[in-house]
Amino acid sequence: MLKNYLKIAFKVFLRRKFFTFISLFAISFTLVVLMVAVSFLDHVFGAQPPETKLDRTIGVFHLQMKSPDDNNTWSSPGGYKFFDRYARNLPGVEIMSLLTDTFDGGKVYSYLDGNKIESYLKHTDGEFWRIMEFTFLEGGPFTSDDEKNANFVAVINEATRKKFFDGQSALGRTLEVDGQRFRVVGVVANVPYLRTIPFADIWVPISTMKTQAYKNQLLGGFNALFLARSKADFPMIKEEFQSRLKQVEFDDPKEYNRMIGYAETLFEFMSRPLTNSRQEEPAKVGRALATIFIIMILFMLLPAINLVNINISRIMERASEIGVRKAFGASSWTLVGQFIVENVLLSLIGGAIGFVLSRFVLRAITESGFFPYADFQLNYRVFLYGLAVAVFFGLMSGVYPAWKMSRLHPADALKGVAR
Amino acid sequence: MTSQATASTTSANGAQTSTANMIQLEGIEKVYRTDRIETVALSDINLSVRAGEFISIMGPSGSGKSTLLNVIGLLDVPTGGKVSVNSKPVTSYGDKHLARVRNEEIGFVFQTFHLINDLSVVDNVEIPLLYRKGLSGAERRKLALRALDRVGLHARVHHFPSQLSGGQQQRVAIARAIVGNPRILLADEPTGNLDSQMGDEIMGVLKGLNDDGATIVMVTHDPRQSEKTERIVRLFDGRQVS
Known part of the structure; x- marks a missing residue:
């Protein structure tokens, strides 16, 4: 059954090239920006030679x-x-x-x-x-x-x-x-x-x-x-x-x-402009981290909403196929499973493209010489987190329309009625 | 009300058919409601179809033929009444259970074929088997090829629906309907989109399946095709008139 789902998924991706492109672009672009941003932060604040004792180091700057x-x-x-x-x-x-x-x-x-x-x-x-x-x-x-x-x-x-x-x-x-x-x-x-x-x-x-x-x-x-x-x-x-x-x-x-x-730590010192902390008060690290986190979530939310819309359109237009599958024995959960497989596959392909593009972009930034002696590395741990988030959004964006469609009576679905 | 018979008879072609009711509808009502309008699509339909019977449902447009077929095929839920398929009272079944009955007991043939254009002929035919447990990929493929052979399309298995004529697409749809060896075949105007010659060919295929024991309920506008069935059920404004 999985093979059939994958076959259908690839056919749908190819048939709706523009939708597929937009979806993949949203996923991969989000991942690239996320990876570059994290790599940048890691490059500036992460422990690396010669600053290998950052966990024990504070300073007055x-x-x-x-x-x-x-x-x-x-x-x-x-x-x-x-x-x-x-x-x-x-x-x-x-x-x-x-x-x-x-x-x-x-x-x-x-x-x-x-x-x-x-x-x-x-x-x-x-x-x-x-x-x-x-x-x-x-x-x-x-x-x-x-x-x-x-x-x-x-x-x-x-x-x-x-x-x-x-x-x-x-x-x-x-x-x-x-x-x-x-x-x-x-x-x-x-x-x-x-x-x-x-x-x-x-x-x-x-x-x-x-x-x-x-x-x-x-x-x-x-x-x-x-x-x-x-x-x-x-x-x-x-x-x-x-x-x-x-x-x-x-x-x-x-x-x-x-x-x-x-x-204070360098991060505390550098976070002051982000939280508008005056010199007279201690750095608000918690607020700085929350701000960074919210910015990242908002940044990922926009393509996620976009993905939801694309998926709703993509699935709605397949009402007839849903009707056929229900008529021949697919339960609602089976159909939800099929669309989840499709969305996960799309997210994974987007993730793979994002991975390759991230490496390319980071290498390009490193070789540009814009930041002397910089060596921006791909943070695999963050990449996996980013990919997990992309897959999560892919799932969420697919589950709702899939569930909505799967609840249709087969007769309505066969007529192409998507309510 | 129609009582359930259990005796067996032998049809003209010699195939053994049971006189037990394969389909039984009792007091079926179907009402479509919107905020302001209430439309009665079916009213007090009582119908029994014996195992191995080939019946047609006729009536003018809007008389409820397709709605009735959808109710029989468990594609739509009646507002009132009872539906039994192969002596199983399915009215109270949930989504998963209904899906299993549709998968094991019923095959559908639609006027507009409803083939999935992204899949090849053989992949389309395999669809009902995907939802049946315990079948390997090789077994599914073998059964699908056998069904296609039965409708005379063994040479087109790797084509896509768009590469076939209307008649060929309907044969694929029939192969898909029979691949799981269901007892009941429901056909909604199967010749409606075909010219008369292709329509006759499709009727020939359906007749052959009926001769092999399938119970067939066919909705049609065409009196010429309905005459080829054993019994005609007529609807008018959602009521059974004969």
Whole structure:
């Protein structure tokens, strides 16, 4: 019987080419967008080298200073002085690291054989390399001693090695960046541009900055990372960080006298715009996740409604066939089963097309170079969830019209009467 | 009311036929109701059809012929009265049970054939067997080919309905009706869409099936075809007039 159903299903798909195309397009397009969106989120927030300890990592990515009358606000990444003086030795923190924000003045230029080379430079301490797990192709990281002694050493990525050294071994060789010369101590695999915390082309010690002014700044250019002993320590760390904010001694308390900020995960930090959370309040992660979930459901609901309409039309026009099958012994449930098989088959074909298209689109985005060093991967788990949802909607969209039609008296169905 | 007989007789061609009632209708009413209008399609129909009998139902358009055939074939539910098929009182049967009776006891031949154009001839003929338990694919195919052979269409098994003439399509429809070896064959104007020569051919096929023991009830407008049946039931405005 299944063979007969499948045979009929394929014939119907071929006979109603436009309906079939619309159905398959709706299913596969939905899956592609879902897969690309999830892949993007996974690429930005998922645990992957060098951020393999994300489950234990929180940070401070933004701070605000407020004036006594609240009329003036200074928003910026944190300053070295603030972190160094007030954020060290938080309870529950195993390692703390300070690093500059690559996207806050990190773009630098070099000149090699008359060519201008653009790079992203990040200044870090030695602890940074203990929190992150980079894949080293050559050498190793610089150390806390290098940072302490202001050694002009650098770790570069693979792309930079290719630009400066034509892909040859770079270990021990020097490169000039923004007018400073660094000795290469390590080469790492490229880190994707969208991994905003570790991303850079070149990593050098903080102490090699051109001026030492950073040491006196409460705000400006730095992020702090805290590797907790366990995720369970997050609340304690966050609470203690809040109490440290109250201890800040301002250079001119008449100008600014209050510091606002949060130790939070990158997702919490990034979710603020989505939930319109002001800096003065903790990030609303639950609301952000609910918003993302609702957007995804709404996105999938539209093609689902479309599928329901298409299926109703498709099944209604087959009233005569339903009448014939009932006349020759098909029960209502048997007919519902037949239409379910058809819809599941259509959904699976749409899913297969969506799978192939997703891979193609993700590869195209990766190879476009629009997001440097990105490598968008298909998340099979999410694909299966997406496919399950598509099949579910396929079932739902098929069951209602099939059941409605199957309840017809065979005599009415044979007349083509679809009530 | 017609009493149920149990004796057996031998027909003219020698086939053994039972005089038990294969179909029995008692006080059948069928009323179509909308918000404002009530249309009586059938009123107080009492009819018994013996096993192996070939009867025709005649009457003008709108007299309720097809409605009566649908009620006999369990394709439509009467508003009142009792229907028995092969001595089974089916009036109270549910959807699943009715489906089984239709599958095992009744075969249908429609005026417009009602073949599924997406399926080949042999796949169309196999349809009733799909809903019968315990048959393998090979067995279904064997029975379908045998039914097609019986109606003289063994050379067209892999054609599609649209590739056949009207007469050939009706033969396919008959093969589909008889493939499950039902005791009852219900034909709703089986020659209505055919020219007289093809109509005669189809009547010949039906007569042959009747000779082999099938009970046949045929709705027709054509007096020439009804004369070939054993008995004529006439309807007028939903009432049985003879």
